Amino acid sequence: MKNVKKLLVLACLGCLGFGTAKLLKTDAAQEKLFALLGEDTYLAILDKARLLGDLLMWPIDFVRALLP
Amino acid sequence: MNPKYEPLFTPFKIGEVEIPNRIVQCSMGGTTLFGWLEPSHFDLEGADFLLKRAKDGVGLVLPGMQVIRDTMGRKWLDSNRQMYRVLKPYMEEYHKTGGKLFIQLAGGFGRSMAVTPWMAALGRNDVLNKLASPIVDVQYACASASATPNRWADNLTSRPFTIEEIQEMVWHFGATAKKLRESGIDGVEIHAVHEGYNLDQFAIANMNFRTDQYGGSLENRLRFATEIVQEIHKQAGDDFPVSLRYSVRSCTKGWRKGAMPYEEFEEFGRDLAESEKAVKILQDAGYAFLNCDNGTYDAWYWAHPPQYMPDNCNLADVEHIRQFIDIPVACAGRMDPVKAAEEIAAGRLDAVAIARQNLVDENWVTKIKEGREDEIRPCIRCHNGCFNFSKAAGTENMQSLGDSLHLGRCALNPPTMQHNRYKIVPTKNPKKVAIIGGGVGGMECALVLKKRGHNPVIFEKEDQLGGLFLTASAMTFKENDKDLLRWYKDQIAKAGVEVRFNTEVNDLGTIKRGFDEIIVCTGSVPRSMPNIKGFDKTKSFRQLLREKSVEGDTIVFLGGGQSSCEAAYDLVLAGKHPIIVEYGNDLVAAQATCLANTSFLRDAMEYHKVPTYLHSTITEIGDGYCVIKTPDGTFRQECDAVINGIGFVPAPVGEKAPHVHRVGDCVAIGNLRTVVWRAWDVCMRI
Numbered sequence: 001m002k003n004v005k006k007l008l009v010l011a012c013l014g015c016l017g018f019g020t021a022k023l024l025k026t027d028a029a030q031e032k033l034f035a036l037l038g039e040d041t042y043l044a045i046l047d048k049a050r051l052l053g054d055l056l057m058w059p060i061d062f063v064r065a066l067l068p
Numbered sequence: 069m070n071p072k073y074e075p076l077f078t079p080f081k082i083g084e085v086e087i088p089n090r091i092v093q094c095s096m097g098g099t100t101l102f103g104w105l106e107p108s109h110f111d112l113e114g115a116d117f118l119l120k121r122a123k124d125g126v127g128l129v130l131p132g133m134q135v136i137r138d139t140m141g142r143k144w145l146d147s148n149r150q151m152y153r154v155l156k157p158y159m160e161e162y163h164k165t166g167g168k169l170f171i172q173l174a175g176g177f178g179r180s181m182a183v184t185p186w187m188a189a190l191g192r193n194d195v196l197n198k199l200a201s202p203i204v205d206v207q208y209a210c211a212s213a214s215a216t217p218n219r220w221a222d223n224l225t226s227r228p229f230t231i232e233e234i235q236e237m238v239w240h241f242g243a244t245a246k247k248l249r250e251s252g253i254d255g256v257e258i259h260a261v262h263e264g265y266n267l268d269q270f271a272i273a274n275m276n277f278r279t280d281q282y283g284g285s286l287e288n289r290l291r292f293a294t295e296i297v298q299e300i301h302k303q304a305g306d307d308f309p310v311s312l313r314y315s316v317r318s319c320t321k322g323w324r325k326g327a328m329p330y331e332e333f334e335e336f337g338r339d340l341a342e343s344e345k346a347v348k349i350l351q352d353a354g355y356a357f358l359n360c361d362n363g364t365y366d367a368w369y370w371a372h373p374p375q376y377m378p379d380n381c382n383l384a385d386v387e388h389i390r391q392f393i394d395i396p397v398a399c400a401g402r403m404d405p406v407k408a409a410e411e412i413a414a415g416r417l418d419a420v421a422i423a424r425q426n427l428v429d430e431n432w433v434t435k436i437k438e439g440r441e442d443e444i445r446p447c448i449r450c451h452n453g454c455f456n457f458s459k460a461a462g463t464e465n466m467q468s469l470g471d472s473l474h475l476g477r478c479a480l481n482p483p484t485m486q487h488n489r490y491k492i493v494p495t496k497n498p499k500k501v502a503i504i505g506g507g508v509g510g511m512e513c514a515l516v517l518k519k520r521g522h523n524p525v526i527f528e529k530e531d532q533l534g535g536l537f538l539t540a541s542a543m544t545f546k547e548n549d550k551d552l553l554r555w556y557k558d559q560i561a562k563a564g565v566e567v568r569f570n571t572e573v574n575d576l577g578t579i580k581r582g583f584d585e586i587i588v589c590t591g592s593v594p595r596s597m598p599n600i601k602g603f604d605k606t607k608s609f610r611q612l613l614r615e616k617s618v619e620g621d622t623i624v625f626l627g628g629g630q631s632s633c634e635a636a637y638d639l640v641l642a643g644k645h646p647i648i649v650e651y652g653n654d655l656v657a658a659q660a661t662c663l664a665n666t667s668f669l670r671d672a673m674e675y676h677k678v679p680t681y682l683h684s685t686i687t688e689i690g691d692g693y694c695v696i697k698t699p700d701g702t703f704r705q706e707c708d709a710v711i712n713g714i715g716f717v718p719a720p721v722g723e724k725a726p727h728v729h730r731v732g733d734c735v736a737i738g739n740l741r742t743v744v745w746r747a748w749d750v751c752m753r754i
Contacts (some may be wrong), residue, residue, distance in 0.1 A: 027493050034753035039729055043749055045674050047470075050489070054473050061109040064150065 069437050072406050075413040076420065077437070082128075082395055083309035087419070088166050089127035090412055091433060092398050094423035095172040095259070095313070096454060096531045097673065098133035098475025099485060105473060107141035107731070108134070110154040117476075117485050120156075121426055123169035125433035128419070129167060130311075130359070132476060133174045133259050139209050140677040142202070145173070146243040152251045159252030170311055172250050174259035175237055175292070178266035180219050180365040181224045181277070182465040184472070185682050188221035212269045212695040213276035217323055218262075219365045221464045226269075231280060234292060242298045242303035245364055255309035256300065257406040260293040261346065263371045264320075264364030267293050270363075271346070272318065272337045284343060294353035301354055311357035312350055316343050316385040316665065319367040320353050326367025326427070326667060328675045331367035331379055337364055340385065344392050355555070358393070358419055360386040369671075372614060373402045374449045375548050376637065376672070380407050387416045402449070403440065405436065415428045427454055427478040427485075444553040445480060451662035452741040453479035458666065460657035464662075468659070479553070479741030482748045490748050495521045499754060500582070502527060504573045505589035506537020508740060509732030511556045512747035513587050514565045523754065524565055527579070529572035529645060533557050536733065537740075542613040543638040562584035576722035585727045585754050589747075592716035592733040600626075602689035606712040609635060620708020621645055624694055626686050627713030628655040633669040635711065639677045647679045647705065649686055649696055660739055707745045729754070 023029055034042045069077075074099035076091045101115055102108040114131060121129050136145050162169055183191060183206065191195050191206035200206070210218060211233070212226035229237075246257050269275040270292045276283050282291050297310045318337020319327045327333045338346065347358065361382045365372025375379055377613050383402035396418035399408070408420035425432055429445040436444075454476055455511040455669055458466045474485065482490035498521050505512045506528030516525040532538070534553050541549030560567065573579060591693040594608050609631055612618045621644050625632040625658045628650030648655065656666040657671065674706055690693040696705050720734040729750045732743040 021168070031753050035726075038724075039750055039753075042753075046749070051470050051473075053471070058106050058140065061103065062107040064109055065149075 070440055070441065071594050073409050073436050074442075075409040076405060078412075080418055082255060082396060083167060084307050084309060085309050086166050087127045089125070090419040091126050091259050091406070092128045092400075092419050092421040093121055093126045093419045093426050093744075094132055094359070094400050095130040095133050095257070096423050096427070096476050098454070098477070098478065099154070099427075100476075102134050102145065104475060105140055105356070106133065107143060108145055108151060109157070109290055110151045111330065113485055113487070114476075115489060118169065119165070120430055122162055122165040124274055124431055125437060126426065128166060129169045130172050130257055131169070131277070132524075133695040134149075135174050135176050136176050136237060136244060137176070137427060139176075140204055142205060142208075143739070144240045144244075146247050146378075148242055150573045152247050155248075155253070161731055167223060170255040170257045170328070171240060171253050172257040172259050172262070172313065173244060173393075174265060174267070175241075175296075176209060176211070176266040176477070177218045178267075179210060179270045180264050180269075180465070181206075181210045182417075183218060183221050183224065184212065184467070185308045185433075185464050188224050188443050188464045189217075190382060191221070191224050197423070207277060212266060214269075215274050215277075215279055216269065220459055221509050224461070228278065231282070234282060235295075238292070238295045238299050242299035245300040245304040249304045249308050249371060252297070254306075255311060255356075255483055257311035257313055257357075258293065258296055258300075258355075259313045260296065261290065261350065262315045263337075263361075264315075264366060265319070268315065268364065274336050281349060286342065287349060290349050291352075293350065297350075297354040297659040299381070301707055306354075309356040310356040310358055312352060312359045313349070313372065314350070314358045315364065316360055316363045316382065317388050318364045319362050319370045320364045324366050326363070326369060326671050327673060331376055331675060334367075334739065340388065343385075343389050345666060347389050351395050356395055358389075358395060359400065360389070360397060361421075365639065368664040369668040369669075370401065372451065372452065372455060372662065374662075374665040374668055376545055376634075376665075376668050377402055377617050379404050383411065383417075387411065391517055407728070424449065424451075424454060424478075425478065428720075430481070443555075445555050446548050448480070448490070448548040448552055448740070449665075450740060452480055452660055452701050453477040453484075453745075454740050455664070456662050458659055458661055459663045460652075460666070461654035463657075466659045479656055479739070481742055482745050490752070491517045491744075492501045492516070493752070495754075498522055499584035501585045502573075502579050502583040502752065503587045503589060504534040504576075505535055505591060505601060505732075505734075507591055507732065507743075508537050508556065509743040509747050510535065510587070510589035510746050511560055511593070513589060513626050513731055515556075515563060515752050516748055516751040517754065518563045518565055520751070522751075525583070526560075526565060526567045527571045528567060529560045531569050533560065533567065535589075537691060539610045539614045543634055544641060545638065546634075562663050573721060576725075576728060585729065586722075587729045587731055588720050588722060588734055589731045589733045590719055590721045594715050595715045596712075597626075597714060600686060600689065601745065602694075603712075605689045606710045608712055612709075612711055613638070618709045618711070622647065622707045624649060624696075624707045625713045626710055628680065628682075629715065630656045630658060630661055630666070630669070632711065632713035635713075637669060637672055637676075640672070645678075647675065647681075647707065649681045649684050651683070651685050653682055655680065655682075660741070729738065 182270035218224040320337040386399040398421040401420035410415040424447040428447045478484040501524045517524040624647045637645045685696040
C-alpha cells in the first residue's frame with residue numbers, strides 16, 4: 001500500500017512538473033516572466049534552461065534508439 | 069524571373085534520378101536529419117528546416133553530414149530502426165515538393181576532429197579514453213589513415229585505423245544506404261575525398277603513410293572511397309545514385325598552414341595534376357556526381373570562405389577537372405548565382421552548390437523566381453551562428469557546448485534551426501516602442517516589433533541608419549556587409565517604420581511619456597588606456613575606415629583583434645604597411661569567431677609580411693612615432709598613425725528601469741549574432 005501511495009505521489013509530482021513546464025513555455029507566461037524577472041535575469045535563466053533541455057535529450061535519444 | 073537566372077531552373081540527372089533544377093543545397097554541419105552530436109535519431113528541427121528548403125525550390129538538398137558511427141554513444145547509423153520508420157512518411161511528404169534529397173554520409177573526422185579541451189584530455193590518455201569509450205571514444209573519433217597531428221589540439225596524434233575497422237565501416241556504409249533507400253531517400257553523398265576529413269586523409273599522400281592496400285599509390289589511397297561506393301551499390305542496388313563530396317585541390321602548405329588565393333606555393337595535399345587522375349578513378353568506381361570545392365581543415369577558408377575570399381573562388385579548378393570525367397559536377401564556395409547560371413548555360417558546369425545562403429534567407433530561391441532578388445537577405449559569411457568552431461595558438465576548439473550542439477543556426481536569422489525558440493507571434497496588446505539607435509540592433513528590433521503588430525519609432529543621432537556597422541562594413545572586401553546594410557534600410561522603409569534622423573537622445577525622460585516601452589541600442593565606444601603616454605593621439609576605426617581621415621603609409625594597430633586584422637588587411641590591399649601590436653599570444657583569439665575566418669587573417673598577415681608583435685604593447689605614442697615593448701626589448705617605431713584597436717566598452721543611455729530594455733553592444737560587446745538574437749529575445753516578449 002505504501003508503495004502504491006509513493007507511486008501516486010511521484011505520478012502527481014511528474015504531472016505537476018510536466019504541466020508547469022508546458023505552462024511556462026506559453027507565450028503569455030514568457031511575457032509575464034520577462035516583465036517580472038527583468039530581461040537580464042530572464043534571458044540568463046532561459047539560456048541555461050535551453051542547454052539543460054538539450055543535454056537531457058541525449059539519454060532520451062539514446063534510449064529511443066534502443067526501442068524495437 | 070530575370071532571364072539571367074533561367075539556366076538555374078533547368079533539370080539535370082544524377083544517375084537515373086532527375087533533379088528538378090541546378091540548385092544544390094550543400095551539407096552544413098548541424099542541419100542534419102538524424103542529429104548532430106547526439107545519438108542518431110530523427111531530428112524534428114532538421115526535418116522542418118530541410119522540408120522548408122525543398123518548398124522554397126532547392127532542387128537537391130543535402131542535409132548536414134552524418135557520421136556513419138555516432139561520435140556520442142557509438143551506435144552505427146543503420147542500427148536505429150525506429151528512425152528509418154519515421155523517415156519514410158517524411159520522405160513521402162518531402163517528395164510532394166518535387167525536390168530530391170540525398171543523405172551525406174561520412175567516415176568521421178580523423179585528425180580534423182574539432183576536439184574541445186576535455187576531449188583532448190581523453191584522447192591523450194589511454195586509460196581515461198578506455199573508461200569513457202562506451203559513451204565517447206575520442207581515439208576512435210580521431211583515428212585516421214596514419215599517425216598524424218590533430219588540427220585543433222597540440223600533442224594529440226591520431227591512431228591509424230586497422231584494416232578490420234575500415235572494412236567494418238565500409239559494410240555499414242552499404243547497410244545504411246540500403247535502409248535509406250528503403251525509406252525513400254533519393255541517393256547518398258559520400259563525404260569522402262574532401263576538406264581533409266577522414267577519408268581525405270587516406271587520399272592525401274602526406275597524411276597517409278600506410279604500407280597496406282590503403283596506402284602508397286593513388287589507387288590504394290582512394291581504395292577506402294572506392295570500396296564504399298561499391299559496397300553501397302552491392303547492398304542498395306547499382307542504380308542507387310552515389311554522389312561524392314570532393315576537394316579538387318587541398319590549397320594547403322603544410323600542417324595547419326593554408327595558401328592564400330593568389331599565392332604560388334608547393335602543394336602539401338592534393339594538387340591539380342593528381343586530381344585529374346583521381347576523379348577518373350572515382351568515376352570508374354561508380355560515383356555518379358561530384359560536388360566540388362577546394363581546401364582542407366588546414367586551409368579552411370577555401371571550403372568555408374569568409375568575406376575575405378573572392379567570389380566563385382573554387383570555380384576555375386572545378387571546371388578544369390570536369391573536363392576529365394563524364395558525370396555531372398557542382399561547384400561550391402561563395403558561388404554567385406548569376407555567374408553559376410552563365411557557366412551552366414555555357415556547358416562548363418552542371419549545378420551550383422550553395423550552403424549558408426539557405427540559412428540566412430528561407431525564401432531566396434522563391435525571390436529569384438519572382439524577380440525579387442533585391443529582397444534577399446545576404447549571407448555575410450561570418451560563421452558566428454552556423455559554424456563557430458574557433459581556435460587560437462595553444463587552444464583546442466574554444467566553441468561553447470551550446471554552440472557545439474547546435475551548428476547550422478544563423479547569426480542574422482534566429483529562427484533558422486530553432487523555429488520553436490524564435491518566432492513571430494502577433495501581439496494582442498500593441499505598444500508604441502521607442503528605439504534609441506539605428507544600428508543593426510535597432511533596425512532588427514524595429515522589424516521584429518513591426519511584424520508582431522507593435523508601433524516602433526527609431527531615434528537616430530546621425531542622418532543615416534547603420535550605426536557602428538557603417539564603420540565595420542567600410543572595408544573594400546566587405547561587399548556582403550554593405551549589401552546587408554542596404555537590405556536593412558530597404559526593409560525598414562518597406563515596413564513603414566518611422567525613423568527620426570539627427571535626433572540624439574541622451575535622457576530617456578524626454579521621450580518616456582510618449583512611449584510604452586523603450587529599447588536602448590546605443591552600441592559602444594572605443595576603450596581607452598590613459599596609462600599609455602600619448603594615448604589621446606590614437607585614431608579610431610571610424611576615422612580610419614569610414615571617415616578616411618587617417619593619412620600615411622605606416623599604420624600601427626594597438627591590439628590584434630578581428631577589427632584590427634581586417635583593417636590591416638584592407639590597408640595591405642591598398643598597398644600600405646600596417647603593423648600589429650598584440651598583448652596576447654595570437655591574433656583574433658576570440659571564442660566566437662570561426663577558424664575559417666581567423667586562420668585566413670593570420671595566414672594573410674604572414675603572407676603579406678605584416679610585422680606582428682605578440683606578447684607586446686605600446687608604451688608611448690608621439691607625433692610620427694610610437695614605442696613598442698616586446699619580450700625581446702623596447703624600440704621606437706616611426707609611423708603615421710596609431711589605431712586604437714584595444715576594443716570597445718558598452719555605451720548605454722539612461723538607467724535600467726521597468727519598460728526600458730537594452731539590446732546589442734550597449735549590453736556587452738559581442739558580434740552581429742549577439743545583437744540580432746538579443747533583439748529577438750527582447751522584442752518577442754514585449
